């Protein structure tokens with residue numbers, strides 16, 4: 001039976017896992033020829049550490065915009081966003097960049113690997129940005145690729161790898177610096193079923209830890225079973241959050257929520 005609590009009750013209980021992400025009233029728009037177009041219209045969201053959270057919703061509802069803000073890649077217009085205790089909406093741009101480099105791993109939909117670099121060099125990029133010397137960074141990246149089953153492809157360039165292998169290089173790059181928040185935009189959309197399941201298994205086994213959080217934007221119904229929590233978004237707002245089948249909060253009627261749950265599983 002679904003349990004309902006008020007929408008703004010995002011305070012964890014004393015026994016709850018620490019919060020990885022807490023957003024309140026996040027708004028964001030983009031300029032257009034006709035003026036500022038609102039995209040995020042007051043996002044409230046609390047995500048505990050130790051979970052995979054999936055962000056679902058129709059095209060254009062603002063999912064990518066939201067995860068870019070959570071990943072400290074994009075400024076919010078208003079509202080507060082705290083990631084593992086740092087309110088990233090309240091710190092300087094320089095501090096936010098440093099926070100992102102240390103704490104965030106981002107996996108892009110189209111991998112965005114650098115074609116002239118090897119798999120190991122691509123995966124080493126966050127370490128190089130952090131000032132680690134090239135030989136050590138590449139060695140560390142090789143180890144990460146080995147863990148992800150690509151130990152024999154570390155010297156390959158992206159165009160010599162399959163889509164699933166490129167995605168694993170992108171995951172290695174997202175986790176090589178041991179970030180606490182890993183954000184993935186459509187990590188399986190370009191993969192066949194088997195490669196998609198393999199990527200999700202790797203994400204769960206390699207990244208999910210009690211002091212970390214993984215947020216995945218997806219339209220891929222095939223991977224929903226990997227979610228600990230699903231967050232539904234519509235028109236720039238979170239409309240419902242469910243954890244392993246239990247509705248945590250909703251701004252919709254129960255009939256709408258039940259329909260969403262059925263459609264999602």
Ligand SMILES: Nc1ncnc2c1ncn2[C@@H]1O[C@H](COP(=O)(O)OP(=O)(O)OP(=O)(O)O)[C@@H](O)[C@H]1O
Pocket residue numbers: 030031039057058059060061062063064065066
């Ligand atoms: N840099 C930008 N400049 C102008 N408009 C933008 C920009 N980025 C996003 N938008 C607009 O904001 C809206 C939300 O985009 P966003 O990519 O966040 O949606 P989404 O839910 O991730 O969509 P999809 O599922 O199709 O990827 C869209 O109308 C998009 O055109």
